[in-house]
Amino acid sequence: MKKGLMEVMMLLFASMALLAGCASDASGDExxxxxxxxxxxxxxxxxxxxxxxxxxxxxxxxxxxxxxxxxxxxxxxxxxxxxxxxxxxxxxxxxxxxxxxxxxxxxxxxxxxxxxxxxxxxxxxxxxxxxxxxxxxxxxxxxxDTHPDAIPQTINFIVDELQPGKIGVIYNSGEQNSTVQVDVIKEVLGDTNVELVPVSVSTSAEVKQAAESLVGRVDAIYIPTDNTVVSALESVIDVAQKEDIPMFAGELDSVEAGAVAGSGFxxxxxxxxxxxxxxxxxxxxxxxxxIPVSYPQSLKLVINKDAAEAQGLEIKDEWSDIAEFYEGD
CATH class of the missing domain: 3.40.50.2300 (Response regulator)
Structure with a gap:
C-alpha cells in the first residue's frame, strides 16, 4: 500500500512539474x-x-x-x-x-x-x-509634451530681450495642438504692445513660402511644436538666416537644428x-x-549660439543667468 501510494504521489508531482514547465514556456514565448x-x-x-x-x-x-x-x-x-x-x-x-x-x-x-x-x-x-x-x-x-511654462518662458524672453514690434508664427490650423499654442501666445502677448502675425499652412510644402511672407513684416519668428512646420524646419531656418530674422522654437530638437532659442525638455x-x-x-x-496623463517635469531655456550668429542676433553675456547655451558638436 505504502509503495503504491508513493508511486502515485511521485507520478502526481511529476505531472504537476511538467504542467508548470509548460505554463512557464508558454509565458516565456508569448x-x-x-x-x-x-x-x-x-x-x-x-x-x-x-x-x-x-x-x-x-x-x-x-x-x-x-x-x-x-x-x-x-x-x-x-x-x-x-x-x-x-x-x-x-x-x-x-x-x-x-x-x-x-x-x-x-x-x-x-x-x-x-x-x-x-x-x-x-x-x-x-x-x-x-x-x-x-x-x-x-x-x-x-x-x-506641453509644460505650462514653456511657451510663456520663450515668448517673454523674446519680448524682454529683443523688444520686437511684431512676432510671426507659422502653424497648421488643422492641427488642434497648434491652434492651442497660438492661443497661448496671444494670451502671453496680451499685456504687451507686441503684435502677433500668424501665418497658416496646410502642408510642409507651403512652409517656406509662409516664412518668406513674413520677411519685412516681423522682427522675430516663433515655431510651435507643429508637426507640419517642424518637418520642414530647414526651409524656415534658411529664410531666417538669409533675412536676419531670429527664429525661436517650441522644443529643443529644433533649437539644435538651428532655431535661436526655445524652452523644452x-x-x-x-x-x-x-x-x-x-x-x-x-x-x-x-x-x-x-494611469493619469502626465507632462514633462523639467524645463529649460536653451540658446543656440551658432544659430543666433547666423540669424544676426548678438548674444548678451547676462543670458547665461537665465539659459543654457548650445554650441553644436
Whole structure:
C-alpha cells in the first residue's frame, strides 16, 4: 500500500512539474505586437519613439525577441492616419502607440477596446482624447509634451530681450495642438504692445513660402511644436538666416537644428515615460484608465549660439543667468 501510494504521489508531482514547465514556456514565448502610428517623421517624434522602445526593453519587452513594432508614418495626412489606425484594429495588435495628436485622435476613433498609449500631444483634453488628466478614459492614456511654462518662458524672453514690434508664427490650423499654442501666445502677448502675425499652412510644402511672407513684416519668428512646420524646419531656418530674422522654437530638437532659442525638455525622456506606462498595461498591472496623463517635469531655456550668429542676433553675456547655451558638436 505504502509503495503504491508513493508511486502515485511521485507520478502526481511529476505531472504537476511538467504542467508548470509548460505554463512557464508558454509565458516565456508569448509575443506582443505594438502598432506605432506617427503623423510625420521629425527629430522630436523620432526621439520619443526611441525612448518608448528603450523603456519597454528595460521592462522585458525586447524588439525582435518578444515584441514586434509595426511602424506606420502618415506623412502628415489625417486620412492616412485613420487608415493606419483602422488597419491596426483589423490586425488585432496588442497595443497602439500613438505619436502626436492627429495619430492619437485617429486611433481613438478606430477603437475603444485596444489600449492606446499616446505621447507628443499638446492638449489631450482639448483634443477630446481624454476626459481629464487624472481620469483619462477606458482604453487611453499617455503623456503631453506641453509644460505650462514653456511657451510663456520663450515668448517673454523674446519680448524682454529683443523688444520686437511684431512676432510671426507659422502653424497648421488643422492641427488642434497648434491652434492651442497660438492661443497661448496671444494670451502671453496680451499685456504687451507686441503684435502677433500668424501665418497658416496646410502642408510642409507651403512652409517656406509662409516664412518668406513674413520677411519685412516681423522682427522675430516663433515655431510651435507643429508637426507640419517642424518637418520642414530647414526651409524656415534658411529664410531666417538669409533675412536676419531670429527664429525661436517650441522644443529643443529644433533649437539644435538651428532655431535661436526655445524652452523644452528631452522628447526621448518623454517617450521613455510613455513606454513605462505601456509596460504596465502589457504586464496586466494596470489598465489605461488607472494611469493619469502626465507632462514633462523639467524645463529649460536653451540658446543656440551658432544659430543666433547666423540669424544676426548678438548674444548678451547676462543670458547665461537665465539659459543654457548650445554650441553644436
Amino acid at each position: 509575443k506582443v505586437t505594438i502598432g506605432v502610428t506617427q503623423i510625420v517623421e521629425h527629430p522630436s517624434l523620432d526621439a520619443a519613439f526611441e525612448g518608448f522602445k528603450e523603456a519597454l526593453a528595460e521592462n522585458g519587452y525586447v524588439e525582435g525577441e518578444n515584441v514586434t513594432y509595426d511602424v506606420q508614418i502618415a506623412q502628415g495626412d489625417m486620412n492616412n492616419a485613420q487608415s493606419i489606425a483602422n488597419n491596426f484594429v483589423g490586425d488585432k495588435v496588442d497595443l497602439i502607440f500613438a505619436n502626436a495628436t492627429p495619430s492619437a485622435q485617429s486611433a481613438l476613433n478606430a477603437t475603444k477596446d485596444i489600449p492606446i498609449i499616446f505621447t507628443s500631444v499638446t492638449d489631450p483634453v482639448g483634443a477630446n482624447l481624454v476626459a481629464s488628466f487624472d481620469e483619462p478614459g477606458d482604453n487611453i492614456t499617455g503623456t503631453s 528631452s522628447y526621448k525622456d518623454l517617450g521613455y515615460e510613455t513606454g513605462e506606462m505601456a509596460a504596465q498595461v502589457l504586464n496586466g498591472d494596470k489598465e489605461p484608465s488607472d
